[in-house]
Amino acid sequence: MTDLSFFHAPRSVAVIGASDNPDKIGGRPIRYMSALGYAGALYPVNPSRPSIQGLPSHPSVEALPEVPEVAVIAVAGQAAVDAVATCARLGVRGCVVMSSGFGETPDPDGRRRQDEMLTTARRAGMRIVGPNTQGLASFGSGAVLGFSTMFTEEPPADGPVAVVSQSGAMCSVPYGMLRRRGIGVRYAHATGNDADVSAAELATTVVADPDVRLLLLYLEDIRSPAAVEELAEVAARRGVPVVALSGGRSVGGQRAAASHTGALANETRVVDAFFERLGIWRARNSTDLTAAVDLYLQAPLRPRRDGADRGLAIVSNSGAICVLAADAAADHDLRLAHFSPQTRERLDAVLPTFAATANPVDVTAALMTDSSLFGKVLPVISADPGVEACVIGIPVAGRGYDIASIVADVQAFAQDGTFPVAVAIAQPEVGAVFGEAGLAVFDDEATAVASLAQVTRHAEFAAAALGRPRLSARRPATSARTLDEADSLAALAGLGIPTVAATRCADAAEAVAAFDALGRVPVVLKGCSAAVTHKSDLGLVRLGLADADDVASTARELLGTLARNGFAGSVIVAPMVGAALEVMVGAHLDPVFGPVVVLGAGGTTVEMIPDVRVLLPPFGAAEARAAVASLRMAPLLGPVRGEDAADVDAWVDAAVRLGDEMTRAGSQVVSVDVNPMMLRRGAGGGAVAVDAVVLVEGGVEP
Structure with missing residues (x-):
């Protein structure tokens, strides 16, 4: 990647197709740069006019007194392609091609012209922005290369x-x-x-x-x-x-x-x-x-303070705003801060006896007669170790309030930089005063809380991202083949992922023998063919078979169904796995991003009502566990009515193993779909894959 900073402050700019009309596309760059004090050389190029907007016009790029560092191209069609070629030949560093009608259209000629333009530029080492671009604007230098x-x-x-x-x-x-x-x-x-x-x-x-x-x-x-x-x-x-x-x-x-x-x-x-x-x-x-720009500019992003019990503080001169802000916090899964006993004591000492000093803090309408209340309350909140953000709601102020004093107190609190502070003010004229003081002002408490939720979570994302490795370079193979279920389960077992003890059977007699070998416990019979990945659609799954005759007749029936539908195959016999949650885990190679791992709720409704999270490997157990915790089904994973918590670690381990395999050099696995995986409760209960489809690179075993 080359340095592109020359586009931001070019020493010289040529506008090819320059217009004397400052409102035309070819005239606006000249108008803007002239008005904004662009200090470089500005060369209008138009063979039809001796001057353009008070500047000397030149008939061609070749006629310019120097080779411009950047050219803005405002001519259409083939003329734009030719202009790019001329600039490339002369040694222009970069072109901004505002013209349209190229690769953004279905016209093959447009795509051809774009490719021709690009090839010419690359041969010369010239960079192109566009085509079909509105252009670039750098207001620090006044270089407005757009319209x-x-x-x-x-x-x-x-x-x-x-x-x-x-x-x-x-x-x-x-x-x-x-x-x-x-x-x-x-x-x-x-x-x-x-x-x-x-x-x-x-x-x-x-x-x-x-x-x-x-x-x-x-x-x-x-x-x-x-x-x-x-x-x-x-x-x-x-x-x-x-x-x-x-x-x-x-x-x-x-x-x-x-x-x-x-x-x-x-x-x-x-x-x-x-x-x-x-x-x-x-x-x-x-x-x-x-929405949250003001908060981002207020202070650098900081992850939450050390410790888990951190949350939002709410301060207002209205009890209703306190309630509504708390509701908004719940909507965005923002925990309210629990003030320490010392904080409560200090608040009790500075607020009227009828004020609410728990979080939210309602300073009441006493703010009208004592404008110093925020100045007394906010430093106390700033010192509380349980606060990670604060929203200040002032629904009513104006005449009768010492706005300047209140603004100064809130400004000092926000500029302390300990955590982000949002101010919700419904009166525009009052909000403007707070905004002029550099405070992040919002029209209502709901948008203020939403923005605080954004910046606090963004800080966590940013902190977690530091040091993460780059994504894998693996991409989908040109061809792939599907393994049948028996081979798919065997492939997973080879990766260290627990799988159900499934036996492939060619006929009814082998199915009964497998049933006997399992101790005649209730079993599942499935039709097994690489050509059928959604077995239930053809009635190829039968559950809870506990009799040898039923196993034999069901095996014959499933084999017959496969044959009638033109599929060669077998049946598999596996023990029933009960008393577990159905979850899923899968992986595939995305053509853009490479290896992708998906985990979430399992079962037949996974596509209709998806409750899933995506992870891009490589990742570790902590990231996978956080993904599980963010699922809607997460409350079901904890202790439920006397039952132990689900063995999430086993599920997480399977996801990490899949991620490692998908990024492994030499891996031939293209896609994995494990649904359901039966997740048992209790420490060490484990997780067992009972249905799987694996795709591998064409013609090669995993």
């Missing part, structure tokens, strides 16, 4: 936030949201088709800037996980939080992403796991992308 209308609607101001997006709209939208809130934006980059320079690659250069403190990222696809891993590592070294929005989470969204950028979106659960692994927070929509 966004939003820069006119919301005037630029340099600041600590960077926005990098594949989509032009999803660059402009967060930029506009931030500027309307008075937050400065240092970079607003849109990369378009990502034919060469990807959004992740450009963002890596952006987060290396010491003046950037937060990155907002929009990706419509992830073609190179390694580029995003590099971005995350650079951001982590600098302590820059990354909040990412990835489009195409639904089937319809995937189709839209394909038509818009020429690339399919990635499956949402895998992307969730990928971002979490890297310490990146995944936003769900454009509002979510910017």
